Amino acid sequence: MRATGRPTLAGVAERAGVSLKTASRVLNGEPNVADGTREKVRLAAAALGFRRNAVAADLARGGASRLLGFISGDIANPFYSAVAGGIERVAREHGLHLITTSCEEDPARERLLTEELLERRVRGLVVTPTPAGHDHLAGELAAGTRLVFADRPAAGLAADSVVIDNPGGVRAAVRHLTAHGHRRIAFVGDNPEVWTFRERRAAFAGAMSDAGAPGAERWVRPGAHDAGTARALVTDLLTAPEPPTAILAENNRVTEGALRALRAVPGGDDVALVGFDDFPLADLLGVTVVAYDAAELGRRAADLVVTPGPAASSPRTETVPTRLIPRGTGERRPRA
Amino acid sequence: MRATGRPTLAGVAERAGVSLKTASRVLNGEPNVADGTREKVRLAAAALGFRRNAVAADLARGGASRLLGFISGDIANPFYSAVAGGIERVAREHGLHLITTSCEEDPARERLLTEELLERRVRGLVVTPTPAGHDHLAGELAAGTRLVFADRPAAGLAADSVVIDNPGGVRAAVRHLTAHGHRRIAFVGDNPEVWTFRERRAAFAGAMSDAGAPGAERWVRPGAHDAGTARALVTDLLTAPEPPTAILAENNRVTEGALRALRAVPGGDDVALVGFDDFPLADLLGVTVVAYDAAELGRRAADLVVTPGPAASSPRTETVPTRLIPRGTGERRPRA
DNA sequence: CTGTTAGCGCTTTCAG
DNA sequence: CTGAAAGCGCTAACAG
Numbered sequence: 001m002r003a004t005g006r007p008t009l010a011g012v013a014e015r016a017g018v019s020l021k022t023a024s025r026v027l028n029g030e031p032n033v034a035d036g037t038r039e040k041v042r043l044a045a046a047a048l049g050f051r052r053n054a055v056a057a058d059l060a061r062g063g064a065s066r067l068l069g070f071i072s073g074d075i076a077n078p079f080y081s082a083v084a085g086g087i088e089r090v091a092r093e094h095g096l097h098l099i100t101t102s103c104e105e106d107p108a109r110e111r112l113l114t115e116e117l118l119e120r121r122v123r124g125l126v127v128t129p130t131p132a133g134h135d136h137l138a139g140e141l142a143a144g145t146r147l148v149f150a151d152r153p154a155a156g157l158a159a160d161s162v163v164i165d166n167p168g169g170v171r172a173a174v175r176h177l178t179a180h181g182h183r184r185i186a187f188v189g190d191n192p193e194v195w196t197f198r199e200r201r202a203a204f205a206g207a208m209s210d211a212g213a214p215g216a217e218r219w220v221r222p223g224a225h226d227a228g229t230a231r232a233l234v235t236d237l238l239t240a241p242e243p244p245t246a247i248l249a250e251n252n253r254v255t256e257g258a259l260r261a262l263r264a265v266p267g268g269d270d271v272a273l274v275g276f277d278d279f280p281l282a283d284l285l286g287v288t289v290v291a292y293d294a295a296e297l298g299r300r301a302a303d304l305v306v307t308p309g310p311a312a313s314s315p316r317t318e319t320v321p322t323r324l325i326p327r328g329t330g331e332r333r334p335r336a
Numbered sequence: 337m338r339a340t341g342r343p344t345l346a347g348v349a350e351r352a353g354v355s356l357k358t359a360s361r362v363l364n365g366e367p368n369v370a371d372g373t374r375e376k377v378r379l380a381a382a383a384l385g386f387r388r389n390a391v392a393a394d395l396a397r398g399g400a401s402r403l404l405g406f407i408s409g410d411i412a413n414p415f416y417s418a419v420a421g422g423i424e425r426v427a428r429e430h431g432l433h434l435i436t437t438s439c440e441e442d443p444a445r446e447r448l449l450t451e452e453l454l455e456r457r458v459r460g461l462v463v464t465p466t467p468a469g470h471d472h473l474a475g476e477l478a479a480g481t482r483l484v485f486a487d488r489p490a491a492g493l494a495a496d497s498v499v500i501d502n503p504g505g506v507r508a509a510v511r512h513l514t515a516h517g518h519r520r521i522a523f524v525g526d527n528p529e530v531w532t533f534r535e536r537r538a539a540f541a542g543a544m545s546d547a548g549a550p551g552a553e554r555w556v557r558p559g560a561h562d563a564g565t566a567r568a569l570v571t572d573l574l575t576a577p578e579p580p581t582a583i584l585a586e587n588n589r590v591t592e593g594a595l596r597a598l599r600a601v602p603g604g605d606d607v608a609l610v611g612f613d614d615f616p617l618a619d620l621l622g623v624t625v626v627a628y629d630a631a632e633l634g635r636r637a638a639d640l641v642v643t644p645g646p647a648a649s650s651p652r653t654e655t656v657p658t659r660l661i662p663r664g665t666g667e668r669r670p671r672a
Numbered sequence: 673c674t675g676t677t678a679g680c681g682c683t684t685t686c687a688g
Numbered sequence: 689c690t691g692a693a694a695g696c697g698c699t700a701a702c703a704g
Contacts, residue, residue, distance in 0.1 A: 008696095008697060019675045020697095021699085021700090022673090022674060025674085032673055034673060049479065051454055053395075053457060054456045055395055057698055058391060058680095058698090059395055059680050059682090059696090061698085061699065061700090062680050075436070076420065076421025076631060078417065081413075081417030081420070084412065084417070085410065085438070097437060097452065099435050101433060102421070116390070119387055259617075280616065281592065285617065285620060356682085357683085357684085357691060358690060358691075361690090389681055390682095392681035392682045392696090393681080393683070394682090395696050395698090396683040397682085674704080676701100677703095678700085678701085682695100682696090683694105684695085685694085686691100686694105687692085688690080
């Protein structure tokens with residue numbers, strides 16, 4: 001008894017009065033079939049409403065399925081969905097489909113999802129890793145699994161990755177602000193567990209030092225994981241004695257919070273603001289940002305997945321460039 | 337010769353000195369296995385780095401794979417990604433993974449993707465349909481495939497669907513504007529092929545008529561498929577003789593274009609604006625909108641997919657409510 | 673040009 | 689508690 005009621009290749013073959021293999025050949029568009037036979041099989045397939053079972057086909061071919069996996073923090077987040085769009089585009093060019101999943105920044109869930117996708121025999125995996133260690137994947141990597149990390153490298157695992165040019169972006173922002181006369185620049189960002197935060201923070205300290213304003217660490221405010229806390233931190237900064245004249249927001253959630261704080265605090269309109277990450281309608285709001293192409297991040301990651309590196313090579317790391325877009329808030333000068 | 341170098345269940349069984357079936361039982365956590373045997377198998381599996389092949393397992397079970405498909409217009413679009421997030425959440429509760437694809441609003445591509453996902457034997461499919469006919473899926477539906485349309489119903493096919501409360505949202509917007517004294521209200525929207533446009537446009541005409549301002553069709557401007565054309569259309573409207581005192585933007589791209597037009601046209605600050613669809617930072621921009629929960633749309637669609645309707649029932653249609661959020665632009669009164 | 677014989681890696685009867 | 693045999697639906701040699 002068939003488990004599903006669906007017509008099978010065997011059914012088509014029988015109805016057409018040919019062998020299984022011949023039916024297979026026709027339905028796969030292979031050559032060397034008589035036109036008449038071809039037609040008979042086509043008719044039988046149509047009459048039965050036959051649809052080939054790609055799962056069985058993949059299995060028989062013995063290889064991986066035609067699927068790519070993407071483990072993101074949250075697929076509903078526009079940043080990740082832009083990355084997913086980039087991955088999908090490349091996947092499509094290679095005849096692959098994309099399975100998208102969200103781990104909610106939870107290491108345990110990331111690991112579970114990785115396991116499940118691997119069991120599904122995906123062709124490769126793009127992961128935006130949580131801060132947890134990833135050494136448990138070393139064996140998988142050695143076995144030849146195509147694994148690429150996006151936006152940040154995996155802790156404790158030498159694997160291909162593609163990241164944003166964080167240092168370059170932050171340096172550009174700091175230079176922009178100091179060129180406009182700022183010395184007291186605050187850096188407000190996410191939690192220190194987050195790799196991108198640490199990268200950007202380090203670049204900030206370095207750039208400030210280069211600008212002849214060392215000791216900038218004192219202007220660093222971590223812990224703004226959402227717009228609400230960012231707003232509170234910025235408000236605190238601005239209402240304390242000797243407030244900063246400029247804010248460098250480490251990501252778009254912080255930028256949003258900073259924007260709200262600047263609106264609410266008296267004199268906030270005079271405080272300069274540069275945000276890392278562009279966002280929709282930022283031009284209407286006049287917000288100066290450090291922008292980059294998130295879809296490009298996805299495209300490059302997918303390229304790395306589908307393009308095996310030179311055997312036994314060391315991990316490849318690619319960098320997506322950033323550019324500063326002046327729109328107003330970043331060009332405010334400190335009050336004399 | 338094995339096609340892949342991966343360890344198989346047979347390999348584990350051999351190494352553990354048990355039969356295939358026993359190894360299977362252990363690795364699937366089935367009961368009735370002696371503790372010692374269980375341990376032996378576990379050890380063998382670990383030593384080999386065994387990972388079960390979920391594809392083969394699904395096939396052997398004869399059913400569909402544990403995958404759900406989502407065919408959207410563009411996964412990089414925040415609206416669709418919010419929907420995807422909702423679908424994924426429900427899918428996860430049912431132990432399913434989500435394959436996301438983008439058809440770029442192209443009917444041929446939508447059809448191709450549908451075929452491919454069906455060949456992959458997905459458990460069910462959520463589709464945001466292009467305007468093309470979908471009668472080719474009638475057989476599939478009859479065969480029991482779980483198919484649900486989201487955001488708009490499929491043309492020419494009686495299938496389950498979940499949509500936004502378009503009439504309610506538009507009526508609320510019109511009532512809001514007329515209550516603030518507006519009579520000359522323009523409705524700017526997408527192309528007439530788009531189902532949501534037609535729904536909203538019809539509701540607009542009805543609501544205007546109800547408000548004692550019939551003949552509103554003359555204030556309707558279709559054809560704004562992107563923010564650029566929307567901006568041009570709104571600029572034309574405002575610079576013509578007897579310009580409208582209020583704009584109802586049919587979707588968020590139109591709202592964006594209208595916003596830019598209002599900024600650029602002299603006196604644009606006095607024109608009221610209500611947009612259908614909420615968007616990030618709309619509050620900072622002070623834009624009054626008709627909002628709804630896109631993730632809820634996805635959740636409900638996924639619910640319909642995993643919950644078979646009463647056999648032979650007529651298609652189920654669900655509606656996601658909207659609500660008007662006043663933020664400033666919608667409360668401007670016409671100049672005396 | 674067409675068919676036969678083996679599997680892919682796993683699950684399921686149904687006997688021991 | 690354990691195993692042998694039969695298949696899921698399809699593809700891949702290798703003959704004819």
